Amino acid sequence: TQLLEQSPQFLSIQEGENLTVYCNSSSVFSSLQWYRQEPGEGPVLLVTVVTGGEVKKLKRLTFQFGDARKDSSLHITAAQPGDTGLYLCAAYTGGFKTIFGAGTRLFVKA
Amino acid sequence: EAGVAQSPRYKIIEKRQSVAFWCNPISGHATLYWYQQILGQGPKLLIQFQNNGVVDDSQLPKDRFSAERLKGVDSTLKIQPAKLEDSAVYLCASSLDFASGGAAGELFFGEGSRLTVL
Numbered sequence: 001t002q003l004l005e006q007s008p009q010f011l012s013i014q015e016g017e018n019l020t021v022y023c024n025s026s027s028v029f030s031s032l033q034w035y036r037q038e039p040g041e042g043p044v045l046l047v048t049v050v051t052g053g054e055v056k057k058l059k060r061l062t063f064q065f066g067d068a069r070k071d072s073s074l075h076i077t078a079a080q081p082g083d084t085g086l087y088l089c090a091a092y093t094g095g096f097k098t099i100f101g102a103g104t105r106l107f108v109k110a
Numbered sequence: 111e112a113g114v115a116q117s118p119r120y121k122i123i124e125k126r127q128s129v130a131f132w133c134n135p136i137s138g139h140a141t142l143y144w145y146q147q148i149l150g151q152g153p154k155l156l157i158q159f160q161n162n163g164v165v166d167d168s169q170l171p172k173d174r175f176s177a178e179r180l181k182g183v184d185s186t187l188k189i190q191p192a193k194l195e196d197s198a199v200y201l202c203a204s205s206l207d208f209a210s211g212g213a214a215g216e217l218f219f220g221e222g223s224r225l226t227v228l
Contacts, residue, residue: 030215033215041222042201088153096158102150102151
């Protein structure tokens with residue numbers, strides 16, 4: 001069974017702090033996505049990483065795909081209250097299947 | 111471009127009653143997914159359609175859940191009879207095929223339908 005483990009499960013920080021959340025697996029994936037989900041809404045796609053070692057930046061968010069394509073990290077610089085939400089990683093396993101991790105719930109205090 | 115539409119947004123029923131959720135995917139998206147998201151957990155795939163054919167329904171509790179996608183567009187997910195543990199958000203998502211320029215694994219979600227079973 002392919003599993004995605006996300007850590008930490010919950011993170012509460014002050015505005016302006018930096019943070020990193022992780023997504024790990026023992027399986028190799030064709031691609032990996034990060035989504036953000038706000039309360040009462042569906043997940044919204046942030047980024048897709050495909051190549052081992054790939055780094056993508058989206059404003060203050062930096063996403064990295066592990067060299068072996070088994071893990072990924074999301075780093076947020078100078079977090080803002082608007083970054084509050086549930087961050088989900090998802091992996092395309094091939095055969096049209098996508099699996100999700102349990103998510104990291106981030107709360108940024110003003 | 112219109113997003114994925116779902117209805118109803120909220121539904122409260124008693125156990126053993128039935129409920130149906132509707133989803134209209136993004137125009138041109140051949141693949142449609144129904145996910146169940148229990149509070150505090152990530153989404154769990156219930157069923158996946160490619161056009162109007164089922165690709166994966168291995169985690170769908172078929173004794174009480176059913177889903178259809180007539181004409182390869184809209185989809186309906188039904189629960190009958192509902193149990194307390196079915197309380198969750200039911201998320202519909204769609205994606206574009208590779209042949210149409212879509213990227214593997216990129217899903218577009220609706221706002222979800224929150225079900226409470228009492």
